Amino acid sequence: MPSSTRKREVGRGERVLPGVWRLRLPLPWPGVPHCNAWAVAAGDGIVLFDTGLHEPGSFANLERALAQVNLKVEHVRLLVCTHAHSDHYGQAATIMDRAGCELWMHPDHRHMTEAAADPDAALERRLEIARQSGVPEQPLQAYAEARRRGGGFGIARIVEPDRDLVSGVEIVTDLGTWQVHETPGHAPSHVCLHQPERRLLISGDHLLGRVSLYFDHGHSPDPAGEFLRSLDVVERLRARLCLAGHGRTFADVQAHIEANRRLVHERLAKVEEVLLAGPLTAFDAVPRIYGEAITPLNASWWLSETLCYLEHLEIERRAIRIPGDRGGPERWTLA
Numbered sequence: 001m002p003s004s005t006r007k008r009e010v011g012r013g014e015r016v017l018p019g020v021w022r023l024r025l026p027l028p029w030p031g032v033p034h035c036n037a038w039a040v041a042a043g044d045g046i047v048l049f050d051t052g053l054h055e056p057g058s059f060a061n062l063e064r065a066l067a068q069v070n071l072k073v074e075h076v077r078l079l080v081c082t083h084a085h086s087d088h089y090g091q092a093a094t095i096m097d098r099a100g101c102e103l104w105m106h107p108d109h110r111h112m113t114e115a116a117a118d119p120d121a122a123l124e125r126r127l128e129i130a131r132q133s134g135v136p137e138q139p140l141q142a143y144a145e146a147r148r149r150g151g152g153f154g155i156a157r158i159v160e161p162d163r164d165l166v167s168g169v170e171i172v173t174d175l176g177t178w179q180v181h182e183t184p185g186h187a188p189s190h191v192c193l194h195q196p197e198r199r200l201l202i203s204g205d206h207l208l209g210r211v212s213l214y215f216d217h218g219h220s221p222d223p224a225g226e227f228l229r230s231l232d233v234v235e236r237l238r239a240r241l242c243l244a245g246h247g248r249t250f251a252d253v254q255a256h257i258e259a260n261r262r263l264v265h266e267r268l269a270k271v272e273e274v275l276l277a278g279p280l281t282a283f284d285a286v287p288r289i290y291g292e293a294i295t296p297l298n299a300s301w302w303l304s305e306t307l308c309y310l311e312h313l314e315i316e317r318r319a320i321r322i323p324g325d326r327g328g329p330e331r332w333t334l335a
Contacts, residue, residue, distance in 0.1 A: 009034055011052075011061030013068035016249055019174050020200075023065040025052035027087055030297055035087040038202055038243050039066070041174040045077040048101075049193065049202050050245065054090035054156040062091060073098045080171060081161075082204025083190040084109035085216075086154030088245060093157035102162035104169070106182065106189040109161070111219040116153040123147055129218060133303060134281025134329035143300070165191050175200070183234060185227025187216045194237045201239035201253065206230060209247025211259045213267070217304040224312040228264055231257050271309045272318065272334060279322055279331035282306050 009026035016022050019041035024034050038049040052062055066072055076099040081089045084105060089112065092103050115122035123144060130140055163169070171178040171193065178193040183206045193202040201207075205214070206227075215223035239253045250256065267289065274280065274288045286302045287294055294302070310332050313319035322331045 011063070011065035011068075013039075013065035013071070015069060016243070017175075017200075020243070021046075021069040021071065022243070022249070023052075023062065023069075025058070025061055025065060025087075027053055028055065032246065035246050036244065037062070037065075039069070039071060040178075042077055042172065043174070045075040046071060047078045047080060047171060047173050048076045048095065049080045049243075050082055050088040050204070051079070051091035051095055053087045053154040054094065054152075055154060058091060059094055062095075075099075076101045078171070079103045080165065080193070081105040081189075082192070082202065082206075082245060083187040084112040085187055085205070086112065088204065090154045091156055093155075093159045096159060103159055104163045104165045104171070105161040106166065106191050107161070107164040108184075108188040111188050111216055112153070112155070113158050113160075116155050116158055119153065125218070129307075130283075130303065132324070132330050133307065134283035134331075135299075135303070136283075139296070139299070143296070146296075178202070181233055181237070183230035184220065185223050185225075185230045186214060188219050188223075190230070192234055194239060196237070199238065199240040201234065201237065201242045203234070203242050203244050205245045206234065207242055207253070207256050207260065208244050209250055211256070211263055212246075213260070213263060213305060214301060215305055215308040217307050222308075222312050222315050224264060224268070224308040225315065228261065231261050267305075268309055268313065271306070271313060275319060275332060275334045279333045281329045281331055282310060283329070285310075285332070 012024040014022050021039040023037040025037060026034050035052060037052055039046040052058055073095060076095060079092060079095055079101050096103055127144060165180055167180055167182050169180045176195050176197050178195050181192045181194055183190050183192045186205045190204055190206055192206055235257050240251060242250050242253050270289050274285050286306050290302055310319055314321055317335050320333050320335050324330045
């Protein structure tokens, strides 16, 4: 069904465990209908993990989800963001204003906050990367116009964290103390939270209910390699129940780790296979890697992912980047 006719979801709340509530918050994105925030009992209130996207009506959906489990925004004693993407950080300022709480988040949040502070510069940077990757000018201009019409970044207001969410930091709740584990890859600011006695994992977008890869390109040298190393970090925790940023909870955590690892290696192998055809731009490689035509819905997502694979192979000396002639797009070939 086209996204324009798809019935929009509303905020929903449900108890997952005693003292743990899932807040399912709607998103406007095709194929990604909602995200999860997690409320965990803490004294006379809750710790809220993630916020949902900021857009018209979004705060009412958060309030609705909380009300369904007999909670209010004013019960939030601490706000924790697993990473600085808009669907996990977007409503942070509004929640802080209402609840008077602190925000804890990883300090490497510039991939979102700098872009939100200067959206024109962020768009120009994306356009330049796309041109270097071989994207034709006509669809590139259509993309730029759509981004300009779309307005903001889904963030109510840029707010800096009151405390840096890095390894060694602990979050105290009624379910015990949660430990912070830095898990970059999906985003430079990504962390997972682990409660070791109960073997619970709040995974953000590092592990999801279904295997769906996305790497925030251009903010670190090797997002794909970081993601693989972060899978090793989470594997060592031996969690038995995962509270993910999208989709339902799941218990087969090890199977999800293995499936993500396997898919990354399959994609890397496919990129190498595609490069056998000779020097290619990243844009030309995308449909050969994924086996589907490029569309406005998949172009940005798949191009970012492909660039991360190419740069990972370059770091491992398995691929070579060939600069473009006279400002033309760069091409890639096997080393």
